[in-house]
Amino acid sequence: MSHRPARPLDELEQTILNRQAEPDEKSYTAQLLASGVEEIGGKVLEEAGELVEAARESGDAGRAHMIAEAGDLVYHFLVLLTARGIRLEEVEAELARRFGVSGLDEKANRKK
DSSP states (O other), rough: OOOOOOOOOHHHHHHHHHHHHHHOOOHHHHHHHHHHHHHHHHHHHHHHHHHHHHHHOOOHHHHHHHHHHHHHHHHHHHHHHHTTTOHHHHHHHHHHTTSSSHOOOOOOHTTT
């Protein structure tokens, strides 16, 4: 039986869950979780805006900036999911469910 190495996103999610279970006043993650969904949501919006700004930059420096901002966005996205009791595997299952379904059809079905 082969053991799959932990993915960085899984490790990050576990760290966030640990900070939620055992808050530490020196932990930014624990402080962010304690601040609530509104505050975390604001950080997600801020980081999404910064990612889009970085996407407008060109060259290697722009690419590196975009990767860094994407990391920030993913981190805050995972904190927001955790605050709402949603696991990354649930989001992955939702994405898997959509495979083979036209994006336009999927979007139209959400309105029904």
